[in-house]
Every structure is written in C-alpha cells, then in structure tokens.
Amino acid sequence: MDYQNRVGSKFGGGGVAGASETNIDRRERLRKLALETIDLAKDPYILRNHLGSLECRLCLTLHTNEGSYLAHTQGKKHQTNLARRAARDMKETSLSIAPPPNTVQQRSFLRIGRPGYRVTKIRDPESVEGEGGQRLEGLLVQFHLPQIKEGVIPRKRFMSAWEQKKEAPNKNYQYLVVAAEPYETVAFRIPAREILNEESDWRGWSWTHWDKETKQFSFQFMFAE
Secondary structure: OOOOOOOOOOOOOOOOOOHHHHHHHHHHHHHHHHHHHOOHHHOOOEEEOOOOOEEEOOOOEEEOOHHHHHHHHOOHHHHHHHHHHHHHHHHHHHHHOOOOOOOOOOOOOOOOOOOEEEEEEEEOOOOOEOOOOEOOEEEEEEEEOOOOOOOOOOEEEEEEOOOOOOOOOOOOEEEEEEEOOOOOOEEEEEEOOOEEOOOOOOOOOOEEEEEOOOOEEEEEEEEOO
C-alpha cells in the first residue's frame, strides 16, 4: 500500500499511524515495561486456570497471556479496585485492634475463711393472706465479722440462678450473696420468690444494720407472697 501521499508522511515511510495503531503500540510498550519490572510470582491476585489462561481474582477478569494481564494491572479498573481493597483492609485492621487494657486496678487480698453467721426463719404476725391465714415469711441473717478490714462495710445482694456459675441454673431458686473483706464471700440458696425491698415494706420488717462496735452485720427481708 502506498502511504507516500498521506498527509504528514515522508516518501518511503510507513505513513502517520492512526489512533488504533497508537493504542496498540502504547499497550505493547507498557506490557514490555511491566514484564521487566513486575514479578508475577509475587502478585496475590493472579491465578492460572486449568485452560492455561490467567485470571485476575481482584477484578474477576480473564486474560490470554502474561502481557495481557500486566496491561490490565496498569489500567484504571485494576488500580481502582486496589485502592478500594486497601481502604477496606485498613478499616478492618482498625476494627480488629484490641482495646487498651483495663486501667482499673483489680483489688486482691488474702482471704481468711468464712465468717460466722446465723440464719433464722421469721413470720410477720400482723399479716394474714389467703383463706388459710398464711403469714408473710422471711429470713433474719446475722454475720459476726471481728476481723473485717478497717473501713470496709459488708455488702449483700440477691442473685438469680442464671447469674451464678457454681451450680446448674434452677428456676426454683435464687441466691443471697454476702461479701466482707477479708472474709470469703458467702452465698445462700433461697426460694425464687419476690422479695420486698426496704423502701416498699411499709411494715418495717425489711431492714439492714451494720454495727461497727460489735462488728455485727444484720439484715432481715420478707418474701412478697
């Protein structure tokens, strides 16, 4: 084919290349440059399938040879997906970082054994409920704590059967827990009945008292029914 009359061409030359020829030449130069500078063995996204073709696992594209794959890696689609993957990995890394350790100092002390205590069943003589005249029932609990730590006030709380980890949960029971350093924590298993708190017990049968002089911790509570 004679290109000598093409605009901008020289006699004996190949003529001025069109846009398609320029793109082909650019891709070829990029392929050769990539082959010289990029090690495909270190690319985590390249995969050779059973047909001998190459796949990009990041972009899910198929390529006939290494040159085609390398030209793809230099393109906009692959570079955009790389940026998205890097941003996602950074976000997941920041979420997986363990929170700083708890700065609250854990209290530790030498336990000296269980304290002396006494539990007494009581009934409210003024309450009459139901046809059988059943009175409200409750418990009077007394602890003797002669070696309690200075400045420590004994504490008590009611715990459901599902909160404790010592026994298999039983819906028929709940636990009364009493703690006073340096004594061991004591727990009693009591019926899972509603308990009147001290504010709602207008009769005054539910109360708590700590005697610093005698080191006696006493409290009483009533079941609602």
